[in-house]
Amino acid sequence: xxxxxxxxxxxxxxxxxxxxxxxxxxxxxxxxxxxxxxxxxxxxxxxxxxxxxxxxxxxxxxxxxxxxxxxxxxxxxxxxxxxxxxxxxxxxxxxxxxxxxxxxxxxxxxxxxxxxxxxxxxxxxxxxxxxxxxxxxxxxxxxxxxxxxxxxxxxxxxxxxxxxxxxxxxxxxxxxxxxxxxxxxxxxxxxxxxxxxxxxxxxxxxxxxxxxxxxxxxxxxxxxxxxxxxxxxxxxxxxxxxxxxxxxxxxxxxxxxxxxxxxxxxxxxxxxxxxxxxxxxxxxxxxxxxxxxxxxxxxxxxxxxxxxxxxxxxxxxxxxxxxxxxxxxxxxxxxxxxxxxxxxxxxxxxxxxxxxxxxxxxxxxxxxxxxxxxxxxxxxxxxxxxxxxxxxxxxxxxxxxxxxxxxxxxxxxxxxxxxxxxxxxxxxxxxxxxxxxxxxxxxxxxxxxxxxxxxxxxxx
Amino acid sequence: xxxxxxxxxxxxxxxxxxxxxxxxxxxxxxxxxxxxxxxxxxxxxxxxxxxxxxxxxxxxxxxxxxxxxxxxxxxxxxxxxxxxxxxxxxxxxxxxxxxxxxxxxxxxxxxxxxxxxxxxxxxxxxxxxxxxxxxx
Numbered sequence: 001x002x003x004x005x006x007x008x009x010x011x012x013x014x015x016x017x018x019x020x021x022x023x024x025x026x027x028x029x030x031x032x033x034x035x036x037x038x039x040x041x042x043x044x045x046x047x048x049x050x051x052x053x054x055x056x057x058x059x060x061x062x063x064x065x066x067x068x069x070x071x072x073x074x075x076x077x078x079x080x081x082x083x084x085x086x087x088x089x090x091x092x093x094x095x096x097x098x099x100x101x102x103x104x105x106x107x108x109x110x111x112x113x114x115x116x117x118x119x120x121x122x123x124x125x126x127x128x129x130x131x132x133x134x135x136x137x138x139x140x141x142x143x144x145x146x147x148x149x150x151x152x153x154x155x156x157x158x159x160x161x162x163x164x165x166x167x168x169x170x171x172x173x174x175x176x177x178x179x180x181x182x183x184x185x186x187x188x189x190x191x192x193x194x195x196x197x198x199x200x201x202x203x204x205x206x207x208x209x210x211x212x213x214x215x216x217x218x219x220x221x222x223x224x225x226x227x228x229x230x231x232x233x234x235x236x237x238x239x240x241x242x243x244x245x246x247x248x249x250x251x252x253x254x255x256x257x258x259x260x261x262x263x264x265x266x267x268x269x270x271x272x273x274x275x276x277x278x279x280x281x282x283x284x285x286x287x288x289x290x291x292x293x294x295x296x297x298x299x300x301x302x303x304x305x306x307x308x309x310x311x312x313x314x315x316x317x318x319x320x321x322x323x324x325x326x327x328x329x330x331x332x333x334x335x336x337x338x339x340x341x342x343x344x345x346x347x348x349x350x351x352x353x354x355x356x357x358x359x360x361x362x363x364x365x366x367x368x369x370x371x372x373x374x375x376x377x378x379x380x381x382x383x384x385x386x387x388x389x390x391x392x393x394x395x396x397x398x399x400x401x402x403x404x405x406x407x408x409x410x411x412x413x414x415x416x417x418x419x420x421x422x423x424x425x426x427x428x429x430x431x432x433x434x435x436x437x438x439x440x441x442x443x444x445x446x447x448x449x450x451x452x453x454x455x456x457x458x459x460x
Numbered sequence: 461x462x463x464x465x466x467x468x469x470x471x472x473x474x475x476x477x478x479x480x481x482x483x484x485x486x487x488x489x490x491x492x493x494x495x496x497x498x499x500x501x502x503x504x505x506x507x508x509x510x511x512x513x514x515x516x517x518x519x520x521x522x523x524x525x526x527x528x529x530x531x532x533x534x535x536x537x538x539x540x541x542x543x544x545x546x547x548x549x550x551x552x553x554x555x556x557x558x559x560x561x562x563x564x565x566x567x568x569x570x571x572x573x574x575x576x577x578x579x580x581x582x583x584x585x586x587x588x589x590x591x592x593x594x595x596x
Contacts, residue, residue: 018501019482025494025543026483032547035497039540042504046536049507055514057522064513064526065506068533076541087542088496095502095535101528102508105521109512118465213495220498223505224475228468230508236468237475238504244479246498249491256488289488296487300549460487 003053010048011234017041018238022245028296028460045234086144089212092219093137099222099239100130104189106229108182119229120180124173126225127185128192133218135196140208140215143200150208153201162198169195206437207264210253214265217246258287286422289440291449294416295456301378303334305370307407308350309343311384311420315446318357321383324450325363327457336363338370338380338407340388371408380412384419384446390431399429415439418449493546500539506532 017037024034049055072091079087103126110119142148155161172188175181203211220242227235254261298304306325312318325335337359343350351364365373374380382389389409392399409415410433417434419441433439442449486494509532513525 014504018504019478021497021501022479022482022494025490025497026486028487028490028550031490031493031550032544035493035500035540035543035547038497038501042500042506042536042540045504045507046510049510052511052514055510057513057516057525060522060526061510061513061529064529065533068530069537072534072537073541076538076545079542081545084496084542084546085492087538088492088499091503091535091538091542092499094531095499095505095539098505098509098528098531098535099502101524101531102505102512105512105516105524105528108524109515109517109521209492209495213491216495216499216502220502223502223508224472226505226508228465228472230511231464231468232508232511233468233471235504235508236472238501240472240475241479241482242498242502244476245483246479246495248480248483249486249494249498252486252488253491253495256491292485293487293489297489300489 003051007048007051008233010044014041014045014048014234015237017044018241022241028300083145085209085212086141089137089141089144089208089215092212092216093134093141096130096133096137096215096219096222098130099219099226100127100134100189100192102226103127103130103222103229104185106226107185115180117177120177122225122228123185124176124188126222126229127189128169128173128195129218129225130222131189131192132196132199133215133222135193136200136215136218137196137212139197139200140212143208150204152204158198158202165191165195165198203265207257207259210250210257210261210264213246213250213253214261217243217250220244220246256287256289256293258285286434287437287440289442291442291452292456292459294440294442295453296460297414297416298328298333298379298381298453299331299457299460301328301333303373303377304328304379304381305374305377305409305412306335306337307343307380307382307385307389307409308337308339308354309383309385309388310345310349311418311446313344313349313353313384315384315448317383317447317450318353318359320447320450320454322354322357322359324454324457325359327454331457336365336370336373338367338374338409339364340367340385340407341405343385343388367405367407371411374408374411377412379414379416380409382409382415382417383450386419386431387429389433390429391433392429392431395432401429409433410436413438417441418446419443420445493543496539496543496546500536500543503532503536503539506536508532 018041021034021038021041024030024037055061076087076091103123107120107123143150169188169191172184172191176184176188200211220239223239224236224243225239227233227239251261254264257264306321308321312321325337328335337350337354339350341347344353354364355361387401387404389407390401391406391410393401393404393406396402415433415436415438417439421443422434422441434441483494506529509525509528513522513529516522516525
């Protein structure tokens with residue numbers, strides 16, 4: 001077996017590692033293994049590359065890699081968990097930058113006079129998309145790190161200016177395609193950096209993670225373009241896998257926010273606003289999700305608080321609720337029930353109901369015992385309750401329920417409502433909490449939905 | 461195949477479909493780790509950067525190639541390490557509370573009000589303690 005064949009075989013193993021990584025990262029059970037598979041694939045690919053015939057500057061390569069490791073590993077290890085999104089942005093940006101640099105360097109080293117048009121096209125794509133990803137990620141990092149305002153940055157004539165810059169980039173690209181001019185390519189590189197920045201500026205802080213995902217897909221495509229330029233199947237496969245799955249992931253992320261992707265990207269311009277979420281009474285949207293999704297969230301939580309209400313009694317869902325609690329406890333999740341004194345239609349309604357399902361007495365906590373613990377709960381699962389968790393009782397002096405003590409479901413990290421519909425509860429008052437960004441709704445009969453959650457937790 | 465570009469295009473198209481098909485129904489809790497993991501995978505540009513630096517003839521090419529290798533290495537190691545840290549929450553559950561979970565570290569709560577000590581609320585959610593003085 002020749003050396004070239006052996007290296008290509010190693011690359012083939014790397015492909016498998018990459019695909020297993022993406023596959024594994026889609027499921028909570030295999031996520032860690034997936035990441036490790038990807039890392040092993042990468043190590044094999046890099047190791048094999050060192051064996052390539054005619055690879056010069058070995059010392060320089062090793063020094064450069066050492067610099068990258070010395071900066072990258074501590075940065076990734078020491079960063080606070082809350083600062084993770086901006087780290088992803090940075091590491092994505094440098095990848096895009098590397099792709100652009102690789103493309104332009106290859107262009108310089110080739111004899112541009114004899115270059116086929118499609119070769120120039122590949123270089124152009126790699127440089128433009130790589131640069132957009134680089135500067136876009138840098139702005140995204142600055143926004144998340146609060147080095148600049150996280151709010152959308154808008155200025156008069158923004159759309160016009162952006163369109164002009166976009167058109168200039170396009171015109172320059174065509175010119176480079178025809179003339180193969182290296183000087184113009186450098187100008188184009190600078191303009192593409194500007195384009196990436198102005199693309200990201202009008203996007204608000206909360207939408208930035210979706211944007212990073214999109215830029216991640218962009219970098220993937222830039223890497224694939226570099227792969228075409230370098231005639232490397234490894235780069236084409238690695239980059240394209242990320243590009244394709246990244247675009248899909250970006251759509252999933254914006255959908256999970258109840259928004260469409262164009263809405264996320266262009267809403268600051270005020271032109272495209274089409275909410276896709278379920279409309280509330282005042283036209284406000286709430287977030288809905290699937291039982292599978294919620295099941296995973298609960299299965300990997302530390303503390304889940306179940307807040308039962310009249311809906312639990314109506315649906316006769318107490319047994320399934322206990323089943324869910326047992327399933328979660330089995331996985332090491334701390335579970336208790338927060339019982340509001342007037343939950344249901346009579347005092348003690350919930351206690352009777354849950355006692356019938358053999359819920360241990362210790363797991364039932366009275367409101368005053370439960371409330372101090374709500375802020376450490378990862379998930380507050382509100383089953384068929386509404387008024388007893390309505391923050392209006394504290395925040396809205398004019399509200400009919402103002403002054404009523406409530407269960408502070410709103411203090412939990414995530415709030416899940418299992419409800420039959422968006423309609424207000426017994427007191428007929430709209431619940432602000434339903435529209436909170438951390439709230440997710442699952443519509444339907446409480447018993448059915450809980451049953452689905454039990455299966456989802458079991459499968460997670 | 462007669463034209464190498466066709467061979468690469470074939471690989472590209474197949475990879476597009478694999479990329480679309482390989483992830484499906486990702487739970488939202490995994491959106492960010494998946495993004496971070498795929499971020500690490502496009503760090504494969506490191507292999508391209510090595511080739512460029514390894515084949516550099518002029519000083520300019522060497523400098524550019526060197527920059528590319530540094531950037532790409534950052535992408536690879538940073539990407540995988542960050543993803544691994546995000547996935548710590550999916551480790552087999554230990555009985556002791558973790559110091560920092562993926563949802564951000566929360567101040568550890570002290571004794572419950574029943575125990576006599578005043579509840580210490582993490583800053584920013586004073587509402588949670590508003591009604592807790594009932595039992596005392």
